[in-house]
Amino acid sequence: xxxNLSESQIQEILCANVDLIESGLTFLxxxxxxxxxxxxxxxxxxxxxxxxxxxxLIELKKSNASSRxxxxxxxxxxxxxxxxxxxxxxxxRVIVASTxxxxxxxxxxxxxxxxxxxxxxxxxxxxxxxDVRATKVEILDFxxxxxxxxxxxxxxxxxxxxxxxGIDSIKKSCKKLELNDFIIVVVxxxxxxxxxxxxxxxxxxxxxxxxxxxxxxQVKLFQYLVFLAHQRKSKEFYLRxxxxxxxxxxxxxxxxxxxxxxxxxxxxxxxxxxxxxxDYLTIENPAKFSEKLHFMGFRVLKLIKAGTFGLNQCxxxxxLLNEIETVDSKKFSGKANLSIKxxxxxxxxxxxxxxxxxxxxxxxxxxxxxxxxxxxxxxEINISNLxxxxxxxxxSVHYKDPTSYLPYFSINVIDSDExxxxxxxxxxxxxxxxxxxxxxxYYNGVVANIVCMxxxxxxxxxxxxxxxxxxxxxxxxxxxxxxNERRFERFEDFRWVVCESKxxxxxxxxxxxxxxxxxxxxxxxxxxxxxxxxxxxIFSHTMILKQCFDIDCLSKIDEKxxxxxxxxxxxxxxLADETFFVDGPFKNNSSWAMFCLDCFxxxxxxxxxxxxxxxxxxxxxxxRRLTDNI
Numbered sequence: 001x002x003x004n005l006s007e008s009q010i011q012e013i014l015c016a017n018v019d020l021i022e023s024g025l026t027f028l029x030x031x032x033x034x035x036x037x038x039x040x041x042x043x044x045x046x047x048x049x050x051x052x053x054x055x056x057l058i059e060l061k062k063s064n065a066s067s068r069x070x071x072x073x074x075x076x077x078x079x080x081x082x083x084x085x086x087x088x089x090x091x092x093r094v095i096v097a098s099t100x101x102x103x104x105x106x107x108x109x110x111x112x113x114x115x116x117x118x119x120x121x122x123x124x125x126x127x128x129x130x131d132v133r134a135t136k137v138e139i140l141d142f143x144x145x146x147x148x149x150x151x152x153x154x155x156x157x158x159x160x161x162x163x164x165x166g167i168d169s170i171k172k173s174c175k176k177l178e179l180n181d182f183i184i185v186v187v188x189x190x191x192x193x194x195x196x197x198x199x200x201x202x203x204x205x206x207x208x209x210x211x212x213x214x215x216x217x218q219v220k221l222f223q224y225l226v227f228l229a230h231q232r233k234s235k236e237f238y239l240r241x242x243x244x245x246x247x248x249x250x251x252x253x254x255x256x257x258x259x260x261x262x263x264x265x266x267x268x269x270x271x272x273x274x275x276x277x278x279d280y281l282t283i284e285n286p287a288k289f290s291e292k293l294h295f296m297g298f299r300v301l302k303l304i305k306a307g308t309f310g311l312n313q314c315x316x317x318x319x320l321l322n323e324i325e326t327v328d329s330k331k332f333s334g335k336a337n338l339s340i341k342x343x344x345x346x347x348x349x350x351x352x353x354x355x356x357x358x359x360x361x362x363x364x365x366x367x368x369x370x371x372x373x374x375x376x377x378x379x380e381i382n383i384s385n386l387x388x389x390x391x392x393x394x395x396s397v398h399y400k401d402p403t404s405y406l407p408y409f410s411i412n413v414i415d416s417d418e419x420x421x422x423x424x425x426x427x428x429x430x431x432x433x434x435x436x437x438x439x440x441x442y443y444n445g446v447v448a449n450i451v452c453m454x455x456x457x458x459x460x461x462x463x464x465x466x467x468x469x470x471x472x473x474x475x476x477x478x479x480x481x482x483x484n485e486r487r488f489e490r491f492e493d494f495r496w497v498v499c500e501s502k503x504x505x506x507x508x509x510x511x512x513x514x515x516x517x518x519x520x521x522x523x524x525x526x527x528x529x530x531x532x533x534x535x536x537x538i539f540s541h542t543m544i545l546k547q548c549f550d551i552d553c554l555s556k557i558d559e560k561x562x563x564x565x566x567x568x569x570x571x572x573x574x575l576a577d578e579t580f581f582v583d584g585p586f587k588n589n590s591s592w593a594m595f596c597l598d599c600f601x602x603x604x605x606x607x608x609x610x611x612x613x614x615x616x617x618x619x620x621x622x623x624r625r626l627t628d629n630i
Contacts, residue, residue: 024051034080181307190297339376433469524571528602582609
């Protein structure tokens with residue numbers, strides 16, 4: 001391999017054989033002079049035209065010393081070509097060809113990511129003076145700085161002694177797995193948590209047996225919960241660690257590497273961290289972290305910062321906790337000076353991530369941000385795109401707190417002569433499709449499928465469509481304040497239209513009032529599964545039914561329900577639309593009623609005396625009881 005060629009010799013070889021750089025190039029000139037009144041004049045090493053008629057500026061380098069100037073020269077030539085040839089940026093291409101890239105790769109990669117210019121980097125190797133190899137350079141993926149992995153391990157401890165051992169074990173495991181940058185959040189578990197869990201277990205068992213059994217498993221009284229959040233790594237890093245310690249995971253690493261699904265990789269790597277010493281382990285996420293801190297009484301005791309998090313003296317605990325809560329990108333809050341390019345770019349990235357599954361608001365908010373960037377405004381932004389869908393309605397009613405469970409955004413302009421803000425809220429429209437329509441269309445007719453989402457991060461990417469079918473739309477308003485009067489404009493077809501005043505809470509209360517029957521169905525049906533501090537279905541209600549009745553053998557049943565069944569006496573759902581309905585007693589009450597399956601499981605007194613009916617052809621027939629010992 002020839003290594004002693006000068007830059008001018010390399011230039012002569014490539015000018016004579018410009019197609020070695022790229023097929024279809026036409027050589028135009030060597031050392032093309034570019035005059036410019038702005039002080040950017042200079043000489044382009046090789047000036048060419050590609051097969052599509054675009055200007056191609058080829059910059060040659062052969063040493064680290066000369067490479068350090070390459071990007072500066074590219075910027076200079078770009079402005080000169082635009083001025084000298086009246087060329088647009090989309091008509092210009094840049095190729096950097098160098099024999100060494102150690103000093104060039106970082107600035108070149110940054111230029112590639114930040115510039116809109118079509119850019120190519122080539123590694124040159126000269127076998128001899130007539131045999132040149134030009135290999136495309138792989139662009140570096142730059143870190144955006146601090147970014148947590150989207151899941152956390154939750155390590156539970158019974159006392160201070162096990163907590164101390166656990167924290168030491170977490171540090172050792174992180175070192176072993178080469179996780180140098182991480183945060184340990186130590187949280188105090190409220191004393192009420194164990195009681196709530198005990199009630200949940202007892203309620204689930206009572207549902208099964210019709211009365212509380214004598215022996216109920218006792219829930220452990222955990223005192224501490226530790227969250228581990230680490231700086232997000234590349235997919236390749238996680239795969240490498242999984243392969244290294246695969247014997248601890250019982251996983252087919254060849255299959256995983258052949259089909260590297262991101263979520264599967266995360267799940268398997270989380271399994272490695274699950275080897276930490278603890279009294280109990282859970283996989284957490286930002287939604288669960290936020291819920292525990294703000295709604296369940298968990299209290300942060302301290303943060304332990306390792307690696308770059310510990311070195312950053314400008315990083316506060318409040319900032320870290322906020323980012324751990326919002327790392328899944330469904331929330332974003334902050335203050336930004338949009339006249340500063342980096343801050344404006346950061347805000348736009350966060351908005352795009354936060355609202356990626358909410359096209360209406362994504363388009364609205366980006367349009368507003370671009371307008372404010374032009375005006376160089378300072379703004380405060382708060383976005384909560386929880387994407388809960390039907391669960392947002394249920395949780396808002398259950399906790400009597402719409403502001404925490406409904407989507408919203410606000411953008412307040414700080415440095416303005418006018419008092420201006422922008423607000424996003426849900427607004428009611430008619431007609432609604434009804435609860436049964438939603439259940440069948442999105443959840444296969446099973447309420448348990450709605451509640452299963454509460455075990456994860458609560459989100460449903462179909463939330464825009466679900467809420468629209470439920471009679472709610474995502475709307476955006478501009479609010480101008482003159483003296484004590486506020487004037488509203490609604491964003492429609494990318495223009496502002498004067499409208500009546502709107503308030504998010506009042507709008508939602510109006511929606512609840514206008515749709516009382518449907519909201520009652522939503523609340524009662526989902527609430528049948530909502531037990532205790534942890535929100536999760538212990539059993540599918542159909543699975544409970546199968547333990548008591550034969551739901552498959554219907555052909556020889558004589559007992560039938562005459563006529564069409566009424567509405568459920570708890571949630572008012574039309575029983576004629578259900579797969580099953582129950583004629584049975586209320587819990588702690590001698591009165592009988594007709595129930596949907598979900599409401600009976602929650603409010604009925606077990607299946608010992610109840611009759612269960614299902615539709616068979618055009619008739620409602622009674623299910624055959626499997627045993628009387630229920």
